[in-house]
Amino acid sequence: MPTFEYEKEIYGLGYTAVCGCDEAGRGPLCGSVVAAAVILPLDAQIDSLDDSKKLSEKKREKLYDIIKETAVAYAVAEATPEEIDEINILNASMLAMRRAVEKLGVKADFAIIDGNCSRGFEIPTKTLVKGDSKSFSVAAASILAKVTRDRQCIKLHEEYPQYNIIRHKGYPTKEHMDLIRKYGPSPIHRKTFLKFLDNEQTLKNSES
Numbered sequence: 001m002p003t004f005e006y007e008k009e010i011y012g013l014g015y016t017a018v019c020g021c022d023e024a025g026r027g028p029l030c031g032s033v034v035a036a037a038v039i040l041p042l043d044a045q046i047d048s049l050d051d052s053k054k055l056s057e058k059k060r061e062k063l064y065d066i067i068k069e070t071a072v073a074y075a076v077a078e079a080t081p082e083e084i085d086e087i088n089i090l091n092a093s094m095l096a097m098r099r100a101v102e103k104l105g106v107k108a109d110f111a112i113i114d115g116n117c118s119r120g121f122e123i124p125t126k127t128l129v130k131g132d133s134k135s136f137s138v139a140a141a142s143i144l145a146k147v148t149r150d151r152q153c154i155k156l157h158e159e160y161p162q163y164n165i166i167r168h169k170g171y172p173t174k175e176h177m178d179l180i181r182k183y184g185p186s187p188i189h190r191k192t193f194l195k196f197l198d199n200e201q202t203l204k205n206s207e208s
Helices: 005-011 057-070 081-087 089-103 136-159 174-183 195-207
Strands: 018-024 033-039 073-079 110-114 125-128
Touching (some): 005 110, 033 136, 073 136
Parallel strands (some): 018 110
Antiparallel strands (some): 018 033, 033 073
16 A cells, blocks of 8 residues: 655655656557646545555546545646657656646655656656555556546547447557557547557558
8 A cells, every 4th residue: 555655755855845646548549648746745644545556436536536635736737649659658658747747736846756767857756666556646646647537538439439438448459459440540549559550451461
């Protein structure tokens, strides 16, 4: 379960506003990658706060509101499919996280970043592998990012119902890939994530 251990250690070094930062949506074939940054008070008590992947959708939705009410500051940002295609998914994830940190209503002076990579931040950072299972702030950010992206997927489904995004959330399931083969890519699809189409066409050409 996550704790405030890392936040307390960093505050002990003299920093005054430590945020946790995480993203959702690196793996899907479509839609934006969404990031969140959260500064929590060290006396915050949020029951069941954990890595968003370990929680049910209903629990995430409930915690989403509690986190927003409890946080000193929070922000959500994204990088678009076009940006993902232009600069790759890792750099786009970093971009979304930097945007979230920069949008905070209270300026953070240190960020705990989920994962093992931190690029381009204007403030000091600490990377934390599986940070959403270790840090309360990162866990809170993971929930805000996940719920926001899931809600975006509902809107994408309404706009492009032929892909059934509401079921697979854009991930490369067999159903999703088959529907892309049937209807072709849409403007919300990440072109650099659709190499399976090129590979299949190459295979067909070699067999003909």
